[in-house]
Amino acid sequence: MSTPHVLILGGHGKVALKLTPLLLQKSWRVTSVIRDKDQESDITATANSHAENLKVLVESIEGVRSTNDATRVLDQVKPDYVVWSAGAAGKGGPVRTFAIDRDACRYYIDAAASPTSTVKKFLLVSYITSRRSYPPWWTSEDKASADNVNQNILANYYKAKVAADEYLTARSKAARDGGKAFADICLRPGFLTDDDGGEGVLLGKTGSRGEVSRADVARVAAALLDTEYRGWLDLLKGKEDIQEAVNRCVAEKVDCIEGEDLEAIYNTKLELD
Numbered sequence: 001m002s003t004p005h006v007l008i009l010g011g012h013g014k015v016a017l018k019l020t021p022l023l024l025q026k027s028w029r030v031t032s033v034i035r036d037k038d039q040e041s042d043i044t045a046t047a048n049s050h051a052e053n054l055k056v057l058v059e060s061i062e063g064v065r066s067t068n069d070a071t072r073v074l075d076q077v078k079p080d081y082v083v084w085s086a087g088a089a090g091k092g093g094p095v096r097t098f099a100i101d102r103d104a105c106r107y108y109i110d111a112a113a114s115p116t117s118t119v120k121k122f123l124l125v126s127y128i129t130s131r132r133s134y135p136p137w138w139t140s141e142d143k144a145s146a147d148n149v150n151q152n153i154l155a156n157y158y159k160a161k162v163a164a165d166e167y168l169t170a171r172s173k174a175a176r177d178g179g180k181a182f183a184d185i186c187l188r189p190g191f192l193t194d195d196d197g198g199e200g201v202l203l204g205k206t207g208s209r210g211e212v213s214r215a216d217v218a219r220v221a222a223a224l225l226d227t228e229y230r231g232w233l234d235l236l237k238g239k240e241d242i243q244e245a246v247n248r249c250v251a252e253k254v255d256c257i258e259g260e261d262l263e264a265i266y267n268t269k270l271e272l273d
């Protein structure tokens with residue numbers, strides 16, 4: 001494949017604004033989807049190299065109400081990879097959380113995984129406790145903390161993200177079973193911070209508690225897109241060099257989906273309402 005073309009959904013988000021220049025530095029092409037034309041200058045300001053490879057598309061994600069709506073955008077842009085870093089961020093109540101974090105995300109996944117789409121990889125920025133079961137490596141403190149976040153603090157976000165993550169896994173498997181080369185990457189950071197990061201990460205089977213900088217999430221996402229990785233990866237601040245951590249997870253096929261009911265996930269209903 002020639003230079004990859006990445007469509008970033010949620011292009012004006014804090015992670016996306018850090019990811020965009022990293023992809024341009026690789027000489028990749030980026031189309032950044034934003035909802036407000038006034039945000040365009042914030043996107044173009046990130047392009048410290050290869051600015052000619054950056055495009056901005058104004059499209060509301062909330063307006064995506066079907067797979068056809070998402071297909072229209074993908075057909076227009078024809079990306080090789082899609083990064084989902086959009087989110088309602090708790091604004092607009094449960095209706096908006098489900099409309100963006102679950103429904104629009106699943107429509108984009110469905111469109112991307114279709115045999116006729118150009119997309120070969122879908123990287124979804126999720127969060128570390130977006131899962132139904134306790135993985136075997138969690139401590140009792142990890143379990144209690146995850147329960148508190150998922151049941152008391154972010155109950156609707158939790159339901160929306162689990163639905164999107166499981167749909168990504170199931171829909172991608174169906175696409176591969178149907179003969180399409182399609183990698184699903186579910187990147188699952190802990191609490192996000194705005195510092196520069198750069199001191200290393202804990203990537204793979206981590207605890208459920210802790211934080212990581214948005215800058216490091218962007219670095220890990222950029223590195224993962226350059227590999228053959230597929231699966232779920234949890235991410236916290238740590239001490240391992242990012243490229244080494246990514247190489248290790250690829251080589252060892254680390255997949256944090258371990259502990260979930262895989263059969264139930266693969267039986268997720270793929271037809272969307």
Ligand SMILES: NC(=O)c1ccc[n+]([C@@H]2O[C@H](COP(=O)([O-])OP(=O)(O)OC[C@H]3O[C@@H](n4cnc5c(N)ncnc54)[C@H](OP(=O)(O)O)[C@@H]3O)[C@@H](O)[C@H]2O)c1
Nearest residue numbers: 010012013014015035060061062086087089126127191192
């Ligand atoms: N906060 C945490 O601690 C945490 C932890 C783990 C994972 N995460 C996940 O990580 C993701 C990325 O984090 P972040 O800090 O970069 O989030 P963010 O800054 O809130 O970015 C989300 C982006 O989605 C965009 N968006 C929302 N509704 C849209 C619409 N209708 N049309 C187009 N774009 C829309 C927002 O646009 P505007 O800029 O116009 O608002 C924003 O740019 C989040 O979405 C979240 O799911 C968060």
